Amino acid sequence: MIDTARLADWMDAAGLPGKGEPLEARFLSGGTQNEIYLLTRGEEQSVIRLPPENAPADRDKGILREWRITAALDGTDVPHTPAIAVCTDHSVIGRTFYLMGYVDGWSPMGARNGWPAPFDTDAEARNGLAYQLAEGIALLSKVDWRAKGLHDLGRPDGFHDRQVARWTSFFEHNKGRELDGMDVATNWLRENKPLDFIPGLMHGDYQFANVMFKHGKPAQLAALIDWEMGTVGDPKLDLAWMVQGWPEDMHSPAAANTSYVNLTGMPTREQLVAHYAEVSGRQVDDLDYYLVLAKWKLAIVLERGFQRAGDDIKLQSFGPIVPKLMREAAELAESTEYKS
Known part of the structure; x- marks a missing residue:
């Protein structure tokens, strides 16, 4: 599970929307490579992507690789999830992670x-x-x-x-x-x-x-x-x-x-x-x-x-x-x- 209190503090410090609102995290999918949670804070929604707790340390490199591509797609014609923020400080929730925009669609x-x-x-x-x-x-x-x-x-x-x-x-x-x-x-x-x-x-x-x-x-x-x-x-x-x-x-x-x-x-x-x-x-x-x-x-x-x-x-x-x-x-x- 995610420590939503610590994550909310980090989001506040990063100047992300929803400051002061309670943060809820709902598991969407995941396995050995990644975990994905829907974050809801008031009327704001985003998605967090991070390695599972027992992932090897080099999985952080994979997360940062994904982040670089996601961020690079902003401003292009490629349909993508908007890049919001990335964090490499393990003191926040114990893992490197990034936030992306929530996409209202179907798979x-x-x-x-x-x-x-x-x-x-x-x-x-x-x-x-x-x-x-x-x-x-x-x-x-x-x-x-x-x-x-x-x-x-x-x-x-x-x-x-x-x-x-x-x-x-x-x-x-x-x-x-x-x-x-x-x-x-x-x-x-x-x-x-x-x-x-x-x-x-x-x-x-x-x-x-x-x-x-x-x-x-x-x-x-x-x-x-x-x-x-x-x-x-x-x-x-x-x-x-x-x-x-x-x-x-x-x-x-x-x-x-x-x-x-x-x-x-x-x-x-x-x-x-x-x-x-x-x-x-x-x-x-x-x-x-x-x-x-x-x-x-x-x-x-x-x-x-x-x-x-x-x-x-x-x-x-x-x-x-x-x-x-x-x-x-x-x-x-x-x-x-x-x-x-």
């Missing part, structure tokens, strides 16, 4: 049992959700990250070499089984990496789970959220990460059985990629490379969870997903004639 993570009204019955409005999703990272890719002081957030030089080296090493460290197709996909990525790309701000885990929408139609993004993986790199990996699981047939059973949302009748991958290209101004002719990288990387990320699953049913469910992703990466690599 697709709550759409496991169907899209909320009016998107459940209005196909055109529902299509807008997908186009808005693609538009979010297109706008993100256009942010002038140097002007926003993010020149040292990532290392775009050698980005693709490091992706392959880092995640191959990560897999070997957590290795519990062989994955069919991994050698094929890994070698292909090494041999076909883009020779040139336009660096940009990346989300790192871009999908429906990490955005919020405004209520009602037309579909409008309210905010991109959860910046743990944010960096400066190659934004087209965000695009591939978003669409790598998009089915070929948007009216097939596969469209209805994605991990947490029903994509039936949504725009096709080609339509979303075209919309991204139009908004971002980036060419997407080499998207196959990024799709191979996205499937390959996601397989390795999920494999780590599977190898540490224990009795966790969710992590256990990654077991059959991982080999499928890696085979898809290898098959796409073998079928692609693109050479950078």
Whole structure:
């Protein structure tokens, strides 16, 4: 729990609204990486994001990284949570934290049992959700990250070499089984990496789970959220990460059985990629490379969870997903004639 008395004193000293009003904190979500609470003080509402109490000390660096990105998005076209304040003084509540504006919207993570009204019955409005999703990272890719002081957030030089080296090493460290197709996909990525790309701000885990929408139609993004993986790199990996699981047939059973949302009748991958290209101004002719990288990387990320699953049913469910992703990466690599 949060010591609301000490937090309120800090907020007063920082000159934040609501001085003198009682402060209430309500837990919204969280796990091993972050905890999120809704703060209410009179008529003022904000959100606090902080590491859990037992988090390692280096998690503070992650919180500050998220804060830098959140603050940098102010004044841009990217839908985001407003940056309010950050605190690194552990004497306040024992952890580094930051405050951001409360977003009155809804998350697709709550759409496991169907899209909320009016998107459940209005196909055109529902299509807008997908186009808005693609538009979010297109706008993100256009942010002038140097002007926003993010020149040292990532290392775009050698980005693709490091992706392959880092995640191959990560897999070997957590290795519990062989994955069919991994050698094929890994070698292909090494041999076909883009020779040139336009660096940009990346989300790192871009999908429906990490955005919020405004209520009602037309579909409008309210905010991109959860910046743990944010960096400066190659934004087209965000695009591939978003669409790598998009089915070929948007009216097939596969469209209805994605991990947490029903994509039936949504725009096709080609339509979303075209919309991204139009908004971002980036060419997407080499998207196959990024799709191979996205499937390959996601397989390795999920494999780590599977190898540490224990009795966790969710992590256990990654077991059959991982080999499928890696085979898809290898098959796409073998079928692609693109050479950078």
